[in-house]
Every structure is written in structure tokens, then in C-alpha cells.
Amino acid sequence: MKNPKTFFRSVALLFVIILVANSCRKNFSLTEIDNLTTDSLHLEGSFAAPIVDTKLTLINFLPKKDSSLWAEVDENNLIHLRMYYKDMFNPTMNQIYPGVSYPAVAGIPIPPDTFAVQTDTSKMKVYDKLLSGKLFFQNPSITFHIDNYIPIVTFFKMDTLTFLDADNVALTHTSSDEFTIAAPSVAGTFEHTDIVIDTAAVPILAQVFAPVPKYISFYLSSGSHTSQTLPFNVTGDEQMKVDVDIDLPLDARLDTVIMADTMNFSITNDTRVKSATLKIKFDNGFPIDGITQMYFTDTTATGEAGNIIDSVFTDTNHINITEEGWHLESAETDAQGIVTVPHESDILIFIDQTRIQNLIQRHATKLIIVAKLNSYNSVSGQFIKILGYYTMGVQIAVKLDFETSTNNI
Amino acid sequence: MKIFKHIIIVSIFTALYSSGFSQRLNSYWMQHLPQSTYLNPAKQTGCKIFIDIPVLPNFDINLNHSGFNINDAIKPRPYMPDSFMIDLDGIETALKTGNDINLETEFSILNIGVTLKNDMNISFGINYKMSEYFQYPKALIELRRGNYRPNGTPLSFAFKQNFDFYREIYVGISKKINPELSVGAKLKYLSGYANIKASKMSVDWYTNTADDGMYEWTFNSDFNIKAASIIPWNFTDSAGQINGVEVDTTLISNPTSDLSSFIFPKNTGLGVDLGIEYNLADRLLLSASLIDFGFISWKTSPTVMTQQATFKFSGLDIAKYIGNLNDTTGANASLGDKIKNDIIDTLTNVFNPDIAKTSYKTSLNSKIYLGADLKITNWLDAGFLYRGIFFNKNLLSSYTFSANTNFFKAWSYSVSYSIMNASANNIGMGLAYKIGPWQMYLITDNIAVPFWTVNGSAFADNMLKNTKSVNFSFGFNFLICGNKYDIGLME
Numbered sequence: 036m037k038n039p040k041t042f043f044r045s046v047a048l049l050f051v052i053i054l055v056a057n058s059c060r061k062n063f064s065l066t067e068i069d070n071l072t073t074d075s076l077h078l079e080g081s082f083a084a085p086i087v088d089t090k091l092t093l094i095n096f097l098p099k100k101d102s103s104l105w106a107e108v109d110e111n112n113l114i115h116l117r118m119y120y121k122d123m124f125n126p127t128m129n130q131i132y133p134g135v136s137y138p139a140v141a142g143i144p145i146p147p148d149t150f151a152v153q154t155d156t157s158k159m160k161v162y163d164k165l166l167s168g169k170l171f172f173q174n175p176s177i178t179f180h181i182d183n184y185i186p187i188v189t190f191f192k193m194d195t196l197t198f199l200d201a202d203n204v205a206l207t208h209t210s211s212d213e214f215t216i217a218a219p220s221v222a223g224t225f226e227h228t229d230i231v232i233d234t235a236a237v238p239i240l241a242q243v244f245a246p247v248p249k250y251i252s253f254y255l256s257s258g259s260h261t262s263q264t265l266p267f268n269v270t271g272d273e274q275m276k277v278d279v280d281i282d283l284p285l286d287a288r289l290d291t292v293i294m295a296d297t298m299n300f301s302i303t304n305d306t307r308v309k310s311a312t313l314k315i316k317f318d319n320g321f322p323i324d325g326i327t328q329m330y331f332t333d334t335t336a337t338g339e340a341g342n343i344i345d346s347v348f349t350d351t352n353h354i355n356i357t358e359e360g361w362h363l364e365s366a367e368t369d370a371q372g373i374v375t376v377p378h379e380s381d382i383l384i385f386i387d388q389t390r391i392q393n394l395i396q397r398h399a400t401k402l403i404i405v406a407k408l409n410s411y412n413s414v415s416g417q418f419i420k421i422l423g424y425y426t427m428g429v430q431i432a433v434k435l436d437f438e439t440s441t442n443n444i
Numbered sequence: 445m446k447i448f449k450h451i452i453i454v455s456i457f458t459a460l461y462s463s464g465f466s467q468r469l470n471s472y473w474m475q476h477l478p479q480s481t482y483l484n485p486a487k488q489t490g491c492k493i494f495i496d497i498p499v500l501p502n503f504d505i506n507l508n509h510s511g512f513n514i515n516d517a518i519k520p521r522p523y524m525p526d527s528f529m530i531d532l533d534g535i536e537t538a539l540k541t542g543n544d545i546n547l548e549t550e551f552s553i554l555n556i557g558v559t560l561k562n563d564m565n566i567s568f569g570i571n572y573k574m575s576e577y578f579q580y581p582k583a584l585i586e587l588r589r590g591n592y593r594p595n596g597t598p599l600s601f602a603f604k605q606n607f608d609f610y611r612e613i614y615v616g617i618s619k620k621i622n623p624e625l626s627v628g629a630k631l632k633y634l635s636g637y638a639n640i641k642a643s644k645m646s647v648d649w650y651t652n653t654a655d656d657g658m659y660e661w662t663f664n665s666d667f668n669i670k671a672a673s674i675i676p677w678n679f680t681d682s683a684g685q686i687n688g689v690e691v692d693t694t695l696i697s698n699p700t701s702d703l704s705s706f707i708f709p710k711n712t713g714l715g716v717d718l719g720i721e722y723n724l725a726d727r728l729l730l731s732a733s734l735i736d737f738g739f740i741s742w743k744t745s746p747t748v749m750t751q752q753a754t755f756k757f758s759g760l761d762i763a764k765y766i767g768n769l770n771d772t773t774g775a776n777a778s779l780g781d782k783i784k785n786d787i788i789d790t791l792t793n794v795f796n797p798d799i800a801k802t803s804y805k806t807s808l809n810s811k812i813y814l815g816a817d818l819k820i821t822n823w824l825d826a827g828f829l830y831r832g833i834f835f836n837k838n839l840l841s842s843y844t845f846s847a848n849t850n851f852f853k854a855w856s857y858s859v860s861y862s863i864m865n866a867s868a869n870n871i872g873m874g875l876a877y878k879i880g881p882w883q884m885y886l887i888t889d890n891i892a893v894p895f896w897t898v899n900g901s902a903f904a905d906n907m908l909k910n911t912k913s914v915n916f917s918f919g920f921n922f923l924i925c926g927n928k929y930d931i932g933l934m935e
């Protein structure tokens with residue numbers, strides 16, 4: 036190196052000039068960071084998620100602790116819908132035998148008499164959501180559980196069985212069958228008698244239940260046809276307590292049963308979601324097919340559902356959507372009505388902001404779900420069995436296309 | 445002598461600071477800088493004695509990020525003068541599948557080099573080394589676009605992590621076999637203080653986007669995490685379940701309670717540095733080295749956690765909750781609580797890791813250097829250097845071109861351009877000069893930060909905004925090179 040000192044001086048000078056050129060930084064400020072705002076981070080994309088993947092049995096939907104409706108599975112796996120009405124008919128001795136002078140002592144003869152009464156109408160929850168159609172049960176039964184404290188009553192009779200629909204149109208079955216009931220022989224005790232009224236006793240019982248009634252009531256009578264001697268002293272307040280137990284084994288046939296439910300809903304004006312795609316897949320293990328539609332409506336002045344604003348299942352290009360709505364086909368059964376082949380059905384629903392804004396601006400507040408149900412091969416009169424292990428596979432998934440910023444997160 | 449006194453006083457005063465040394469790329473061809481021998485043990489500085497002790501202030505910081513820089517991340521806000529916003533698109537464009545954040549620091553206790561007869565140099569040193577290598581995935585930013593990809597590709601959250609803190613005690617030798625060939629080696633005895641290594645820490649999130657799919661989620665996880673420390677710690681309960689981290693800080697608050705563990709940890713290992721240089725026709729110097737090739741066996745409070753699982757979520761099984769809520773969870777349980785608890789239970793079972801309290805070995809983050817230096821004139825040469833760092837089976841590469849001059853006995857100056865950390869705008873500079881027995885050096889592989897610190901120009905701002913590296917080395921060495929200060933031990 037000829038003149039390294041000169042070179043180094045030059046280099047060192049250059050080094051210093053580069054470092055301190057302009058002015059030394061007084062602080063650690065940088066415009067970009069000093070003036071950075073983070074309130075407008077833009078986010079756009081799609082978020083997809085599975086929501087539900089489940090297999091539902093009928094028992095999932097029936098309360099287990101509500102005596103007015105519950106379900107049981109018998110030894111053949113057949114599901115029974117059960118309804119129990121307590122104290123449906125509670126006549127006292129002085130009502131049945133008003134001609135007796137009370138208190139009465141043991142040993143006196145009591146002439147024959149009868150007391151008859153129309154029970155209160157009771158709601159049949161099993162048909163609560165059903166609007167119309169026919170629902171035939173193969174073997175329905177009504178059991179009267181009687182605890183009798185009255186010593187001389189000998190018979191019990193269901194004179195009429197009356198079903199009322201929502202418009203209070205009655206369908207009445209009249210019977211002349213009498214049933215013998217046990218009477219106590221010791222004061223303060225009772226005798227229990229179960230009286231079963233089934234299709235053996237009343238062959239047309241299945242038809243009686245068919246028109247999906249809303250309410251049930253009975254005309255019942257009880258008393259004695261011959262003179263009886265009192266086995267113990269009575270006060271006249273002795274009572275007969277009658278509970279009614281209705282058993283509907285789901286060996287049945289549905290013929291165009293229409294069911295509906297209305298629920299309130301609110302929709303917020305959230306523009307972060309540009310559109311939503313809802314995928315629904317059913318694996319129908321029940322021998323029932325359904326055509327379902329969901330309507331969005333506004334509300335009338337009286338708070339009822341009003342004008343239909345939109346319907347959910349409208350894309351008739353989809354293989355499972357008809358003019359009436361989404362058609363979920365039934366599982367197939369064998370001749371005994373037991374499912375052999377489930378049926379799978381899927382559907383895709385697309386909702387965009389145009390549709391959502393339409394619902395908002397027209398004040399959609401009610402959602403009505405209407406379903407038309409038929410059992411498998413119903414037109415040929417085939418009954419189907421609903422067994423405890425039947426399942427409805429349900430999968431629901433959603434994809435949200437979002438566009439938002441940190442301003443409105 | 446007055447200057448020496450001042451220097452000694454200042455040196456003693458600054459002994460309170462840790463002493464560090466540089467492994468900057470720029471120092472590789474600074475032949476008069478003893479720190480260049482840390483990158484290739486075959487190198488010899490030409491000085492007879494080199495001492496780097498803590499009383500001499502040295503400062504070294506090296507932080508790299510291969511992901512995005514300020515210019516990628518911050519953009520002017522449209523229609524709003526002097527207002528800036530975070531540009532997520534810019535960040536995403538800048539990121540690669542795996543992005544590294546690396547930090548290395550080295551503290552020297554003592555480093556001595558002595559040149560013996562026959563062109564042989566021996567060295568001895570005690571150093572503490574700490575490094576943190578962390579890799580994060582691009583999927584973190586991709587998540588802003590949701591999880592739905594029409595082609596069904598997964599969001600891959602693959603992290604890697606390696607933290608090492610250890611001490612090395614080495615002896616080294618370098619020898620000029622002949623005027624053309626030099627070789628060198630260091631043998632290191634290693635004592636480990638702490639390690640956290642995650643060679644696998646990944647979760648792949650698949651979303652089924654097939655037409656007949658129901659957007660089902662599938663999570664594939666693969667974890668292999670090891671950790672050890674001289675400080676007793678634990679994060680499992682008696683049943684082996686993860687239950688928070690407990691650290692016994694006795695050794696920190698009172699090191700004398702177990703001084704032997706503090707000074708001589710049971711986590712021992714060995715390492716070597718190997719180097720070779722060949723001078724071709726006295727004009728082209730070819731150089732290669734392997735640094736930090738070795739292992740540490742971790743035995744104090746070791747924990748090895750492994751876990752591989754696949755979890756598929758296709759939706760809530762609501763059948764469990766309909767009508768059964770009171771039966772299964774008690775009258776006061778809400779549906780939300782029940783679902784949340786079930787999900788937590790499921791995830792805990794599926795992703796429950798295998799935890800073993802067994803010792804394990806880790807390899808050091810080895811580095812290879814391959815270089816060539818072409819002598820252009822008697823006082824100027826041009827160098828090329830490739831460096832590869834092995835980190836959890838990854839190879840982090842960098843390429844450096846430099847112009848170097850080495851003159852007098854211990855003066856060196858280098859200007860470099862490096863491609864490293866996925867960035868091609870690294871201008872470096874190194875300067876080492878010696879006054880008396882004291883050599884001072886000032887080195888950076890990227891001048892952006894030091895330049896920006898002292899220079900308030902827009903040019904400096906722009907350099908900073910484009911940089912992905914912060915590194916700066918500054919220090920003093922005690923050197924005896926020429927006859928004037930030769931204390932007569934060698935000849």
C-alpha cells in the first residue's frame with residue numbers, strides 16, 4: 036500500500052461525514068410511527084364453520100318430566116307418546132247418591148243411582164303444533180286409573196269421548212260399554228281399578244284420534260244399578276279419583292299432517308357480513324317425509340304474524356326444493372313399517388345483504404315454519420313404526436363472507 | 445502514557461458492563477481484527493498477543509427479522525396527509541411460509557490469543573452465549589381472510605423455537621502449514637444453563653370446502669418441545685396434567701445456596717470450531733469454517749413434551765343437550781357452560797401431550813462459512829462470504845460481498861453488501877484501528893440503524909424503514925503486534 040495513511044484518513048472522513056451528515060437525531064421519532072393510526076385495518080375474507088353435527092331421536096324433543104306429554108320406549112323399541120290427566124273425574128258419594136241422608140251408618144240399604152258429568156276439556160299437547168291432516172294410530176288406548184273410596188259404587192262408564200279441534204268443532208264417540216269397578220269394604224281405604232279402553236274395546240278408536248284434535252273431554256258416569264248395603268259408616272264426602280292415561284304407540288300413519296310454529300326473531304343491521312351460505316344436510320332415518328318452508332313476516336297490530344316478506348327455500352334450481360319448499364324424503368320401510376333405508380338430503384341457502392336489508396326495511400319480526408308431513412307410503416294405507424333407535428342425522432354449516440375494518444369490529 | 449491512563453480508567457469504569465464480541469459478517473475479512481478468528485479459527489491476525497477481557501467495554505447486538513420491514517407494514521393513509529396506516533397486504537406479501545426472528549448475544553469473560561513460533565497461534569477463552577431463534581408462520585396474517593380457501597389448503601401454524609444459554613470454555617490452535625495453507629480448530633467444553641427447543645410446534649387447520657362437504661374442521665397437531673434449566677421448574681401436577689408453570693427461584697435470589705450448580709451446571713456438552721484457509725497464487729484467499737458444531741446434554745429439570753393428534757370437528761352434537769341439560773349438568777348449568785366444558789374436555793383429551801422428565805441432547809446452532817477474498821491491489825481486496833446457520837433443521841443463508849483493506853499492524857476497514865434475512869439492502873461497514881496496544885472496532889452488517897440514530901435525513905429514515913436487521917458491534921481489544929510493544933515472549 037503506497038499511502039495507507041492518506042487512504043485511511045479519507046475513509047475515516049467519509050465515515051464521519053456519512054454518519055453525521057444533516058443533523059444528529061435528537062430523538063427516536065419516525066413520521067410513519069408517530070402518525071400511525073390503527074383504526075382502519077381492513078379485513079375481508081370468508082369464515083366457514085360446521086355448527087351442528089348430531090343425530091336426533093324423537094325422545095330428544097319430548098320432555099321427560101312433563102306429565103302432560105312424555106315418551107316411553109317399550110320392549111319392542113316402539114316409542115309411545117303418553118299423556119296423563121290427573122283428577123279428571125272426582126265425584127263424591129253425595130253427588131252419586133244425593134237421596135241418602137248423610138252421615139249414614141253401616142247396614143242401611145242404598146238404592147241404585149248414577150252420577151254423570153262432562154269433564155273439563157284438556158289440551159292434547161301431542162297435537163299442539165299440528166294444524167290439519169290426519170294422524171292414525173294403530174293401537175291407541177285410554178286407561179282410567181280409579182282409586183275408589185266409595186263403598187257401594189259398582190260400575191264406571193265412558194259415555195262419550197269428545198275431541199275438539201282449534202275451532203271447537205267437536206268429534207264425539209259414544210259408547211254404552213260399562214266397566215265394573217272395585218269398592219272398599221273398610222272405611223278409609225280404597226280399591227284401585229284400571230279400565231283400559233283400546234281398539235279391542237272400541238274398534239274405531241284409531242279413527243277417533245285421527246283428525247289431530249287440540250282438546251279432549253269425556254262424559255263419564257258412575258254408580259250402581261242395584262240396591263247396595265253400606266259396609267261401613269259414611270259421611271258422603273267419600274270420593275272416587277279418576278286419572279286418565281292416554282297411550283299413543285307410534286305405530287301410525289300420517290296423512291298430510293300440517294304442522295307450524297311461529298317464533299319471534301330480530302335482525303340487526305350488521306353490514307360486516309356481506310353474505311352467508313348455509314348448508315344443511317339431513318340423514319332421515321324416520322319413515323316420514325316432509326315439505327318445509329320458512330317464512331319471514333312482519334307483525335300485525337295485534338301482534339300476530341302479518342305479511343310474508345321472504346321465504347327461505349325458494350331456489351327451485353336445487354334438486355330438493357319445490358314450489359312448496361324443501362322436500363325431505365322419507366326413509367323406506369319394510370311391510371311391518373320398520374325403516375330399512377334412510378334417506379339423505381342436503382340443501383344450500385344463500386343470503387346476501389340485499390335479502391337481509393329487505394327484511395330489515397320491511398320490519399321482519401316473525402319466522403313461521405310450516406311443514407307438511409306424510410308417513411312412508413301413506414297413500415296406500417301403510418302404517419309405520421317409530422322406534423327408539425331411529426335417528427335424524429342433522430348437519431348444519433355456515434360460511435360468512437365478511438368485509439370489515441377495525442372501526443366497526 | 446497519559447492517554448493509556450485515561451483508557452485504563454475508562455476501561456475499569458466500564459467493566460461493569462458485560463463484554464461482548466462480534467460475529468458480524470463484516471468482520472470475516474478484517475484480518476487485523478481478532479474477532480475474525482471467531483468466525484474461522486484458521487485465521488491469524490498477525491499480532492502476537494490478543495486479550496479480550498471484561499474490563500474492556502464491548503457492546504454487541506444482533507437482531508434479525510426475515511419477515512417484513514417498516515416500509516412493508518406502514519403505508520400513507522389515502523387522502524389523509526401525514527397519516528399512516530398498517531398495510532396488512534404489504535405485510536402478507538413480505539412474509540414467507542416461515543419467518544425468522546433471531547437474536548444472538550455473546551458475553552466474553554476472557555479470550556486470549558498468543559502467537560507462538562512457527563506461525564502457530566493458540567487461544568483460550570471463556571464465553572457465555574445466548575441465542576434465540578424463533579420462526580413464525582405466514583398463516584398468522586393470512587387468518588385475517590378467514591379460514592375458507594376454495595382449494596381447501598390448510599392454514600398451517602408452524603412455529604419453531606430454540607433458546608440456548610450456555611457457557612463455553614475453549615482451547616484453540618491455528619497453524620500456517622505453509623505459506624498457502626492455514627488450518628485451525630477449537631475444542632469447546634460446554635455448560636448449559638437453559639434451553640427451550642421446539643423442533644415441532646405446528647397445527648394445520650383444514651376446512652373442508654368440497655361441494656358435498658360441511659366445512660368440517662380438521663386440526664393436525666405435531667408438537668415436540670424440550671426444555672431444561674438449572675433453575676428447577678415444573679408445569680404439571682401430580683397426575684401429570686399441565687397446570688401452570690412453577691419456578692423455584694431460590695437459585696436466582698440466592699446463588700450461593702447451590703453454587704456448584706450455578707457455576708458448574710450438570711448440562712454438559714462438547715463443541716468444535718474448524719477452519720481452513722488456502723492462499724492461491726498469493727492473490728486469492730479461499731476460506732471455509734464450521735463454527736459451533738456440537739451438542740449439549742440437558743439433565744437439570746428436563747422436560748420433553750410430545751404430542752401428535754388429529755381432531756376433527758364437524759359441529760356440535762346438540763342431541764346431548766336437548767332435554768338432558770338438567771340431568772347431566774345439574775339444575776344450574778347453562779347450555780353455554782355445558783357446551784364450553786364439553787369442548788374443553790374434548791380438546792384436553794385429544795391434545796393431551798406425553799410429558800417425560802428425561803434428559804435430552806440438543807445440537808448447537810452450527811454455522812458454516814465459505815468465502816473467497818481476491819487481492820486487487822496491495823491494500824485493497826474484494827471478498828465474498830456465504831454463511832449458513834443450522835436452526836432446527838432449517839438453513840438460514842446469507843451472502844456478503846465486501847471491499848476490504850487491512851493495513852498497518854492492526855487496522856482494517858471493510859464495506860459490505862449482504863443479502864440476508866430475505867433482504868437485499870444491507871450495506872455494512874467495519875472499522876478497526878489500533879492506538880498503542882488498544883484496538884477499537886466498530887462494525888455493523890447493516891448501517892441503517894446506527895446511521896439513522898445519528899443522522900436525521902430523509903435518506904436515513906428511508907434506510908431504516910427498509911431494513912430487517914439491527915446489529916452493531918463496538919469494542920476494545922488489547923493487542924501486541926509489532927516490535928515496539930513486543931514483550932519478548934515469542935522470539
